[in-house]
Amino acid sequence: MDLQIALLLAQDGVTNGAIYALLALALVLVFAVTRVIFIPQGEFVAFGALTLASLQAGKLPGTLWLVFGMGVAITAIEVALALNERHLRRIPLIVLFNCGLPLLLAGFLFAVSPATLPLPVQVCLALILVVPLGPMIHRLAYQPIAEASVLVLLIVSVAVHVTLVGLGLFFFGAEGSRTPAFTDNSFEIGDALLQGQTLLVVVCSIVLIIALYFFFERTIYGKALRATAMNRTGARLMGISATLAGRLSFTLAALIGAFSGILISPITTIYYDSGFLIGLKGFVGAIVGGLASYPVAAAGAILVGLLESYSSFWASAFKEVIVFTLIIPVLLWRSLTTRRIEEED
Amino acid sequence: MKIQAVLAGWCALTAIAGASAVYAEVNIGVSLSATGPAASLGIPEKNTFALLPTIIDGQKVNYIVLDDASDTTTAVKNTKKLIAENKVDVIVGSTITPNSLAMIDIAAEAETPMISMAAGARIIEPMDVKRAWVFKTPQNDAQMATAIVEHMTNNNVNTVAYIGFADAYGEGWWNEFSKIAEVRKIKVIANERFNRADTSVTGQILKILSAKPDAVLIGGSGTPAALPQKSLKEKGYKGTIYQTHGVANADFLRVCGKDCEGTLLPAGPVLVAAQLPDSNPIKKVALEYVSKYEAAHGKGSVSTFGAHAWDAGKLLSNAISQVLKKGLQPGTAEFRKALRAALEGTQNLIGAHGVFNLSAQDHLGFDQRARVMVKIEGGDWKLVK
Known part of the structure; x- marks a missing residue:
């Protein structure tokens, strides 16, 4: 291995690591706020990339029907609740918000041909289609059992994951897709050729991480999320709704996931079930941070990316073994150094 | 109590009646990988079974298609279910080699012939008592x-x-x-x-x-x-x-x-069927499959994997019509035994992937005609002459 190969491998590792870092942050965020170990995080990656790909192929993405179907389910639940509580005036708003908006979106997609739109508009459309899945999944699957134990929430996560993968196969088919690159520029650095898209992934990830930092530090919603993460009961006493915090964290997780998918789909082929493995590697990163620390989780995810890249050079057959074995010494080290805090209430 | 007994009796009666009605028809059990990692192979196979003939020599043929999710355990479970509950006369499956290997024991034990759509040579080699019941259609x-x-x-x-x-x-x-x-x-x-x-x-x-x-x-x-x-x-x-x-x-x-x-x-030659010389006997059969599949699923949708299922259907209809001529009743052990023998005796049967000439030692029976070299040119498959 000479220096050039080492540099190329490092570049590859950092690119993948940047995506894992984004997912690790989303996982930490969701876990801190809602105690949900969000296994379906990776599915947003696949759904984001494949929705964009089917928009570009001129097909109506199946995600649209999923958003619509979940909107109808939520409407049914909310209307039943409103009737029960005799809040009849809320009903039109509920119907309009949960059924009307998806219908409007469907009408828009039918009216224009998405394949002819410029790329940034397509990206926005894909995000508009995928991101609502986050809060909707929260409303349907997690909000009714918000007080359940971590184990129950984990089991629900597995169920949501399996359901979404099945729907992904149904919507997008078994074969993968790629989307065209955002930029075809490439740069020479020494002997190595640096692809513009690779650089874009890293830059976008850093920008997104900085934006998240400011969201948590400077905005009232970000502070509310942090407060909920620190102490759920205390935050509720201060008037912060746990439901709102949960919904917000799921929206952010979906946004981060879908955006990561759109970022990497020009570099690699994405399949309906690719999300799981990508999410799992983000999870290893999040574990390094103890599912609590954002900077350590991000650093851990970059480490996973680098480890993966170098091990695929030295021993490609054992790559996954090496990456996932990393979790054992990390867990050992964490359980020996951290004081165990019981927070099961 | 009395009503329950009557109900139970009625249920048993209809079950017997239903079963005997089913016995008169040929049942083909299929286990394939329409979901999971092998889905891109299993889906065209599944689509192909919808195109196969439902009547052979005036006898109704049922296809019972189950999905094994590319999972070995599910494939075994499906096979057991098809044999025990659906009383199938033959099993087709699975899409991938590990699943097919796991199904051999169950099919052989129940003395039910099995046709695999997976590539691995180990499915039919080395030939032994169990593998005598096992056939396959894809090239090794x-x-x-x-x-x-x-x-x-x-x-x-x-x-x-x-x-x-x-x-x-x-x-x-x-x-x-x-x-x-x-x-x-x-x-x-x-x-x-x-x-x-x-x-x-x-x-x-x-x-x-x-x-x-x-x-x-x-x-x-x-x-x-x-x-x-x-x-x-x-x-x-x-x-x-x-x-x-x-x-x-x-x-x-x-x-x-x-x-x-x-x-x-x-x-397999089916990939470039239209480019084959007219003298090649496979051309006609392959084109028939391509046109039937594309009529149902759109132009350019055909793949070589579905053609393995088509060939399994070809082998079966040929063998089933031979066995029916002997007057054997579907659903019986004699029928399955005769079906196995008829499959093994297949000669000069032209499929979409090649010409089948089976023997007691070779349960695939393909020769050099079953493969061509193909080059990708201008975004399409071109036959290398």
């Missing part, structure tokens, strides 16, 4: 690997690097290819693995490039096999790239795009 990996090695020796390729799936498919190809290449004096100088869902193969590709091979063979199936090829081109590799017949579907061309120009692969 060895047959396809020989075609690649032949093409390599004819084109002065001396050193080859291999990169394949880290699963049974990639391992199987590595075993066959490295064996045949050694005999033909081709040096294999790198052996790498990658996963179906990998987002990057940069490490493996850099290692292959540093070995400077004349050609690279990619042992993968479907669109995932495009990733190493795209990485090789991106890093400026100029040599020849070979793929396996696992990539022979339209999605591969769509995902790989211009990076696949000039790629060579062995495939």
Whole structure:
């Protein structure tokens, strides 16, 4: 291995690591706020990339029907609740918000041909289609059992994951897709050729991480999320709704996931079930941070990316073994150094 | 109590009546991988069963299609269910080699013939008491690997690097290819693995490039096999790239795009059916399948994997009509035994993938006509003459 190969491998590792870092942050965020170990995080990656790909192929993405179907389910639940509580005036708003908006979106997609739109508009459309899945999944699957134990929430996560993968196969088919690159520029650095898209992934990830930092530090919603993460009961006493915090964290997780998918789909082929493995590697990163620390989780995810890249050079057959074995010494080290805090209430 | 007893009796009666009605028809049990990692192979197979004849020699034929989710345990469970509950006369399946291997024991124990749609030669070799009940329709990996090695020796390729799936498919190809290449004096100088869902193969590709091979063979199936090829081109590799017949579907061309120009692969003749010379007997059968499939699922939707299911249907309708002529009743052990013998005795049956000439020792029965070399040119498959 000479220096050039080492540099190329490092570049590859950092690119993948940047995506894992984004997912690790989303996982930490969701876990801190809602105690949900969000296994379906990776599915947003696949759904984001494949929705964009089917928009570009001129097909109506199946995600649209999923958003619509979940909107109808939520409407049914909310209307039943409103009737029960005799809040009849809320009903039109509920119907309009949960059924009307998806219908409007469907009408828009039918009216224009998405394949002819410029790329940034397509990206926005894909995000508009995928991101609502986050809060909707929260409303349907997690909000009714918000007080359940971590184990129950984990089991629900597995169920949501399996359901979404099945729907992904149904919507997008078994074969993968790629989307065209955002930029075809490439740069020479020494002997190595640096692809513009690779650089874009890293830059976008850093920008997104900085934006998240400011969201948590400077905005009232970000502070509310942090407060909920620190102490759920205390935050509720201060008037912060746990439901709102949960919904917000799921929206952010979906946004981060879908955006990561759109970022990497020009570099690699994405399949309906690719999300799981990508999410799992983000999870290893999040574990390094103890599912609590954002900077350590991000650093851990970059480490996973680098480890993966170098091990695929030295021993490609054992790559996954090496990456996932990393979790054992990390867990050992964490359980020996951290004081165990019981927070099961 | 009385009502319950009457109900139970009534249920039992209808069950018997229902069962005897079913017995008069031929039941074909199918277990394939329509979901999970092998879905891109299993879905066209599943679509093909809807196109197979439902009446053979005036006898109604039922196809009971189950999905095994590319999972070995489910494949075994499906087989048991088909035999015990549906009383099938023959089993078709599964899509992939590990599942098919696991199904052999159950089919043989129930003395039910089984036709696999998976490539692995181990499904029918070495021939023994159990495998006497087992047949298969896809070409053996060895047959396809020989075609690649032949093409390599004819084109002065001396050193080859291999990169394949880290699963049974990639391992199987590595075993066959490295064996045949050694005999033909081709040096294999790198052996790498990658996963179906990998987002990057940069490490493996850099290692292959540093070995400077004349050609690279990619042992993968479907669109995932495009990733190493795209990485090789991106890093400026100029040599020849070979793929396996696992990539022979339209999605591969769509995902790989211009990076696949000039790629060579062995495939069943159905892939380039229209380009076959008119003298080739396979052309007519293959074109019939292609037109039937595309009429149902749209132009360009056909893949070679579905054709394996079509060939299984061909074998079956030929054998079933022979057995029916003997006046045997479907659903009986005698029927299954005769069906097995009829399958084994198949001679000169033309399928979409080749000509079947089965024997007691060879339960596939393909010859050289069952494979052609294909080149990707202008985003389409071109027959290499």
